[in-house]
Amino acid sequence: MTTNTQRPIGVFDSGVGGLTNVRALMERLPMENIVYFGDTARVPYGTKSRATIETFSMQIIDFLLEHDVKALVIACNTIAATAGSKIRQKAGGMPVLDVISAGAQAALDTTANNKIGIIATNTTVNSNAYARAIHSSNADTLVRTQAAPLLVPLVEEGWLDHEVTRLTVREYLKPLLVDGIDTLVLGCTHFPLLKPLISQEAPDITLVDSAITTAEATAKALASAGLLNTDNPSPDYRFYVSDIPLRFRTIGERFLGRSMEQIEMVALG
Amino acid sequence: MTTNTQRPIGVFDSGVGGLTNVRALMERLPMENIVYFGDTARVPYGTKSRATIETFSMQIIDFLLEHDVKALVIACNTIAATAGSKIRQKAGGMPVLDVISAGAQAALDTTANNKIGIIATNTTVNSNAYARAIHSSNADTLVRTQAAPLLVPLVEEGWLDHEVTRLTVREYLKPLLVDGIDTLVLGCTHFPLLKPLISQEAPDITLVDSAITTAEATAKALASAGLLNTDNPSPDYRFYVSDIPLRFRTIGERFLGRSMEQIEMVALG
Incomplete structure (x- = not known):
């Protein structure tokens, strides 16, 4: 069984933009495993209603909880603005950071x-x-x-x-x-x-x-919860998306600032 | 039971843009009932993969077939370009027009x-x-x-x-x-x-x-299939969308060129 500190941080966004947060987390917390979810099949959220964004966000949280994350980072401003309190409720006592x-x-x-x-x-x-x-x-x-x-x-x-x-x-x-x-x-x-x-x-x-200030806040929250990973020289990065359109890798790597290895497509909803 | 000619035309799009087609159909075929579906929760399709667009389109067709449509108008260029043949297959012998x-x-x-x-x-x-x-x-x-x-x-x-x-x-x-x-x-x-x-x-x-040429093609296809509605002075227009964001009505009416009365939100997928 995975120890508490070895569990990954769950980072999520409506699409690829949240990869800028992953990049900042990789730099600030280089020993942490990360699971990313980007809802590329339904992006953008910024023009949709609060009710729809809440529904989509709950599906994403379910997915990340199945991946046994130890903390959640809401990388999308629109999700944080509209569904932040519902997400915190669902996450129980787990640290939830947001942009x-x-x-x-x-x-x-x-x-x-x-x-x-x-x-x-x-x-x-x-x-x-x-x-x-x-x-x-x-x-x-x-x-x-x-x-x-x-x-x-x-x-x-x-x-x-x-x-x-x-x-x-x-x-x-x-x-x-x-x-x-x-x-x-x-x-x-x-x-x-x-x-x-x-x-x-x-x-x-x-x-x-x-992105940078959220990574800093994540480091503090993990430390105070005793969840910092200090023994993981080869961290695992997993990228899940709901669609992989043309040029996805190009755009994604522009945000992430490095190559994306493990990308997997999953259907939500 | 609704007679064949009284059944509505099903028009669909990834969002509100297809309302320009509804407008052209209202002008060219003023006796026809129309059911519109716009996938506003997942719009835009134009940046998504073919596989995802096919999946979404099949869900829309299921929805319109439940509404007993007599013909389908694919108002979205992206859907027509990627899922047109799958839609025709699913629609059986029904007239399917596309932009x-x-x-x-x-x-x-x-x-x-x-x-x-x-x-x-x-x-x-x-x-x-x-x-x-x-x-x-x-x-x-x-x-x-x-x-x-x-x-x-x-x-x-x-x-x-x-x-x-x-x-x-x-x-x-x-x-x-x-x-x-x-x-x-x-x-x-x-x-x-x-x-x-x-x-x-x-x-x-x-x-x-x-939009105008598609309405013309629709009129021809209905006539040759014996499906033209010639006795319906007060046609029924129903608008279904998967999300109703802020300003939806404003943007929708800009495309439709008139007010939208019956708008209903439905969840797909």
């Missing part, structure tokens, strides 16, 4: 003028989850959110440095810059790939990439 | 120089279905296809006359214009909403909108 809690805390630690901007999907913006998370720590913070749905397909098209992407970013950032934010949370796993372009368009703004 | 067959025929009827361009989703382009359909009628036609995936989210964002959309259209059309096409098939149900902008960028090109 919104981690991103909100990192933004509060970063801002000097107490004005934070968020760009995210429609559903994440409509959920108001970032503002709630930030205001629960500091009610005086100005939080400005902006839905930026087109950035997802632009990243997937690979137009990371294209004039069309630049104009789109400029349009989305305009109201946030008018409000004088000094910190911008990249509230969707796709957006860190646009960091260079966003920095050019908003040179005075500090960008918060929640 | 690709109708669009290919209309393009052949339109072109003067025998050079046809197609813009569509990634999966439709990779299927090569338009070229196959056109070449089966005329092997000498030059067919140039271009994947234009970003136009789908741009339409859904409502940026129908935005500089970003204009630049994106210009980039996608460039290779087709270099090849000297005189006819362009709008090979995705979202694209007809960009007709004004595309016409400005390609003023000498004739645009083929397959």
Whole structure:
């Protein structure tokens, strides 16, 4: 039987974007086994209703619990925003980390003028989850959110440095810059790939990439639960997806920053 | 029991785009009852694998057959391109119309120089279905296809006359214009909403909108099968979707061109 610390961390997302979290976890916690699930057959979630996202998320949690995970990382902002509390309920006492809690805390630690901007999907913006998370720590913070749905397909098209992407970013950032934010949370796993372009368009703004802060929060939570794996020099990484479309590996490896070996397709629902 | 001619036409799509076909059918066949299914919980299909699209399509057909449809209209180019033959097999002898067959025929009827361009989703382009359909009628036609995936989210964002959309259209059309096409098939149900902008960028090109030609083909097929409804002054329109996200009605009515009364959410799969 697998000992508690040897059990894998379960990381999940609506698609491939959550691989940026896997990458950050591999770097921060190089001894941990990881099981990833990406719902590529039903991606994107960011334009769907809360009820549908909850249903899909519960199916994913069932799948990961069958893989005997010791902790869960919600890598998708949209899932964290809409189904976070249902997931925590279902997970029992297991540590559950998510990109919104981690991103909100990192933004509060970063801002000097107490004005934070968020760009995210429609559903994440409509959920108001970032503002709630930030205001629960500091009610005086100005939080400005902006839905930026087109950035997802632009990243997937690979137009990371294209004039069309630049104009789109400029349009989305305009109201946030008018409000004088000094910190911008990249509230969707796709957006860190646009960091260079966003920095050019908003040179005075500090960008918060929640993949890194989520990995840090995961390390702390595992340590305090006595679940850190300290004896596993060749960790096991398993990638499960609900569809493997053309160019899947290419796009996936762009997010992960390394090759993906064990990819398996499974049907949910 | 419902007589044969009173049975509804089943129209389906991966999402809301197929409502442009419903609109064309309402105008061309104002006595017909229509049942529509849009798989809004799993949209878009255009970036998914053939196997997944086939599975999803078979679930939709089961649903429509339960509604006792007398004919099927595949309103989604991606479904027509990948699952068309499986659907025809499952439908038995029932008339099955699809946007690709109708669009290919209309393009052949339109072109003067025998050079046809197609813009569509990634999966439709990779299927090569338009070229196959056109070449089966005329092997000498030059067919140039271009994947234009970003136009789908741009339409859904409502940026129908935005500089970003204009630049994106210009980039996608460039290779087709270099090849000297005189006819362009709008090979995705979202694209007809960009007709004004595309016409400005390609003023000498004739645009083929397959919603209208598919409605025409449906009228012919029903007539020749003795299934035309000629006695139904108050037709029944039912809209089923697998998710009703925010702004669903707004976007849906933009495609349908009128209000949607009976919308119901159903779970598939």
